[in-house]
Amino acid sequence: MQDNKEFGNVLIVGLGMIGGSFAKSLKQQGLATLFGADRRAGELTLGVSTGVIDYPAQLDADTIQKMDIIILATPVRAMESVLAEIKPHLRSDTLLTDVGSTKGSVVAAATKVFGAAPENFIPGHPIAGAEKSGVLAANPHLFEKHMAIVTPLPDSDPELLDRLHRLWRAVGADVVSMDVEHHDHVLAASSHLPHLLAYTLVDTLANADRSQDIFRFAAGGFRDFTRIASSDPVMWRDVFLANKDATLATLDLFTDRLAEMRQAIVEADGASMYGVFTRAKSARDHFLRLLEQRTIGKPQQKQISMAVAPASAVNGEIKFTGDKSLSHRALIMAALSDGVSELGNVDLAGDVKITMQALRDMGVVIEEFGHGAVRIHGVGRTGLRAPIAPVNVHESATSLYLLLPILAGQNFPVEVIGEGALLNTPFTHLLELLTRSGAQVTSAPADCLPFKVTPAVIKSVSGELPGSPSSRLVSSALLLSLYAEQDSEFKGQIAIDAQTRGLFSAFGVSMSGSQCLKVMPSPLEGAEIDLPSDLQQVIWSALLAVLLPGSSLQINEVSTIGRGRLLFDLLPKMGVQIDWLSEPQGLFSTRSFKVSFAKLKGIHLSPAEVYEYREFLPLLAVAAVFAQGDSSFEGISQLPYFYEDRMTTLVDGVNHIGGDCQWQGGVLHITGKVPEGGDLDSAGNDLVALAFLLLSARCRNGAVVRDCQKILEQIPNLEEIAVMLGLKASVHI
CATH class of the missing domain: 3.65.10.10 (Enolpyruvate transferase domain)
Structure with a gap:
């Protein structure tokens, strides 16, 4: 029989859940003519009647010789006998592969039967499954967005290897390659050991003195952890026998760590236990992120804006989170x-x-x-x-x-x-x-x-x-x-x-x-x-109070050394009146101060001063927008590129809503002028967004700051802070 479908004639040996799902997916897509072989005659009958395969078949010369692909979906311990049955009739250009969860034993079986693993035999293993079994559990979507591991051998035919990759991709799997030994150790840790633990835990508790109450009062965690103990016991017995060495190595590693945990409990060593739990949570979260990316891709980030209404005043007392x-x-x-x-x-x-x-x-x-x-x-x-x-x-x-x-x-x-x-x-x-x-x-x-x-x-x-x-x-x-x-x-x-x-x-x-x-x-x-209050938020809130008539704000635990000292030397030169309320205290010389509305004066910063104040340039530039007279900032282009990018975005926004900022000979000139307001796009930069919120607060008609996701990640309670201070700001998605 000649078949013009992409994969030609495909024989599935073993019509269980995995083999049946593979066959059903190929058949529904019209990619192959599907044959099924199984020692259970009832499964073959069901396979044809439910549309999983096209024809039932036997492992005889007539069947084997016309196959383009043969997929062995039998228990791993049956591989040797199935390979021996196929061997006399197998064509050299027929792709022979399997879906077993252990690869070393399958390769050993092929080597024993053929003398050496033939070039057209390329093992594989889908990381997919369920507790159900039999052909009635066949699911054509089983492999979609799941990994399929291909384990080529040194002499594997490259054209057939490429065909195997295409075959797995055709049923929706993400294909990766791995050597046989590495596969067996990885699966011993990620799949085999969890099944062993689940079986052993359920058996242990079932034979405990209080078994009835244990099962009666078990909650969702017990159900979720032990779910895999409902899998086929015969299959898993064969898996552990086939992958004995890798399973024992992983089991020994787990046993050692379990002994350490036991000792931590004996010694009431909470720090050690907490360390294990947090590392484990992190590892599982990492796994879930990988799984989510495989199944649905990276989620689309929502665009978040903040609207600021005019005529606000900020008052009260506040301490910000740490720098x-x-x-x-x-x-x-x-x-x-x-x-x-x-x-x-x-x-x-x-x-x-x-x-x-x-x-x-x-x-x-x-x-x-x-x-x-x-x-x-x-x-x-x-x-x-x-x-x-x-x-x-x-x-x-x-x-x-x-x-x-x-x-x-x-x-x-x-x-x-x-x-x-x-x-x-x-x-x-x-x-x-x-x-x-x-x-x-x-x-x-x-x-x-x-x-x-x-x-x-x-x-x-x-x-x-x-x-x-x-x-x-x-x-x-x-x-x-x-x-x-x-x-x-x-x-x-x-x-x-x-x-x-x-x-x-x-x-x-x-x-x-x-x-x-x-x-x-x-x-x-x-x-x-x-730690002292975050200096960006301190300067932002202080300038809010200076710009908004009727404002009077007390800010606590502010460091007056390092960058803080420089800024608190500069602000009075701009016309800001700072009233210090306490003496310096602690490692960071923290103090409280009060600031109120004031008329700002233009400033002129040299390249050296621009370098010193580089982290705060967006806020200082916004202050200059509302200052009397002209301001200038020299040497911005000499800063690392991201500082210049920040300021370019800020200047574009200020001019867009009616301000007056100009670049002349590499110097930023700002002429004091109250902008009308409108839309401001922060381009996803958190410091630009913070500066635009300051700008919006004094615009004649307020403004909307777009792309605020980043600033709200950095300051999750920013809207709450604004409300507490009296700033009329709200978040919109």
């Missing part, structure tokens, strides 16, 4: 310390959450107690554990800059990946810093993600930093210096503010010098630290 930059670094320093650290007022949202999750994925126990209070059980500078998956920094450049140097100092290889715009961002200066210091990091073309980090000796982090070093690059250099064999010396103009020095000294890191900064690496010590 984001300090939160990132404090979490990392505490994780690398010896001992336990207690951190207060930590910002645990947005990008900081990404850094914290990465640390948890690498074995750091971080306990949360609400309102930004965390307890971190440090693992030491080189005590991080290899994560189960690549470290994903998502779209957080800050997380990348701070995590990459500490990964370079660990004793395990790791891959760092990202998402969105970060994938197309070159990190030339960061990579130059790392490789110049002896770190082993490879990247995608053009110095872009993903990065692969392998263990290496960090020799020295001395010299001048590449380019015009951003605060993130400076932090990278400081963290990398913790792993250097000798003291690190940074020459030239490097901005290490008092906040950074204070944070590092709190964990036992010694720094000295200014023009030539010297960092002495030593073991880190756990610390107790309360």
